[in-house]
Amino acid sequence: MAQPLEIQKKQYKKLVDEIKPRPPLIRNTLGAFIFGGLIALIGQFLLSFFQGQGLSVNDAGTATSATLIFLAALFTGLGIYDEIAKYGGAGTIVPITGFANSMVSPAMEYRTEGLVLGVGARLFTIAGPVLVFGIFSAWLVALLYYFFR
């Protein structure tokens, strides 16, 4: 007699986990380190440049973010960012450029669904959750600070 569906599913998952190729850990980690480091290094060059132009530390920081976001949007549009991501892994996700990439990629993909529900909505497929949890946790921190400072 066949086993109940739940157990079959569990067995199947176990089998898949065993057969599934393990991620090449060292290569992935090295890729993440090098590409994540390089993007931060580019950021540092920009930061130093903007500070050299007489911008305050904070203004130079926001100018750097905006520039990196522009570059990431451009390279995503050209199809280059996703090529780099194959080698960079998390190194291309964690920097602010990865955030920009996560906005442009789905928006471009779903362009055919129109400007509102395609581009407009899909820009926030991943940015939406990031803003929700970021804004909520920062608000919570400030609330605690207000009551317990």
Add this chain to the structure above:
Amino acid sequence: MIFLKAFVVGGLFCVVAQLLMDLTTHKVTPAHILVGYVVGGVVLSAFGLYQPLIDWAGAGATVPITGFGHLLAQGTIQGVGQKGILGAFSGGLAAAATGITAAVIFGYLAAIFFKPKG
């Protein structure tokens, strides 16, 4: 020297994320990494741990998305200092306005101008 520190610290942030994705049995997607890192940045910033890292590693700490969380947290905390409870609502987005606006503008333009490959 600041360039080397930026490279190493920026790289290490990404190594941790890569290990989270490769070594855990849960399905950790890029979306989970980004959300977790932003909230992580908020928490580190709230405990006053993130600013020293920025002072030490510069863009190595501001370029990872945790820096965005730091910006949000410092914005709301400073907002509370200036306007009380109202500042908890306004300070975060005010501090992060440039980044968010840049992402929306450049993201929208890129999605309009370019066609996906394949």
